[in-house]
Amino acid sequence: MSTTDDRKTRSCVSCGINIAGTNAAAFKCPDCGAQIYRCAKCRKQSNLYECDDCGFTGP
Template sequence: MSRTTCTSCNGPMAEEGSVEFGCPACGATIRRCYRCREQSVEYICPTCGLRGP
């Protein structure tokens, strides 16, 4: 069984408030844990390199 992790911090996605969405530029999956969302930690798309808050 594979474990899903946050794109920003590589932490687990088990928390309530975590989200998964498509990259606005290429559609690749971006996963954000609650802590990174609340603190506006930058994410970088693993496919196209798009940076976001």
Template sequence: MSEAEQQSQRRCVSCGINVAGMSAATFDCPECGTQISRCSKCRKQSNLYECPDCGFRGP
């Protein structure tokens, strides 16, 4: 999958919206390294997230 295809499929792990083109944060899971994306709204509200691979939870 190309980088452009990956970016078009990025979804916020907290609320599920498509985050392509938004001021979202993408980072590696502290436990397993899986790439996690979060939208700016969920980040600002400190909504909890859960890694889809290992189940790590964070604010």
């Protein structure tokens, strides 16, 4: 998958919106290291997220 395609498929793990071109956070899961993306709105509201790979949940 190319970098351009990867940007198009990134979505917030909390609400599911496409985060391409937004002020989103990208970080690694504290448990398994999988890449997680969260939109600014979900970060600001401290919405829970769950890692798709290992099930880790966080605020």
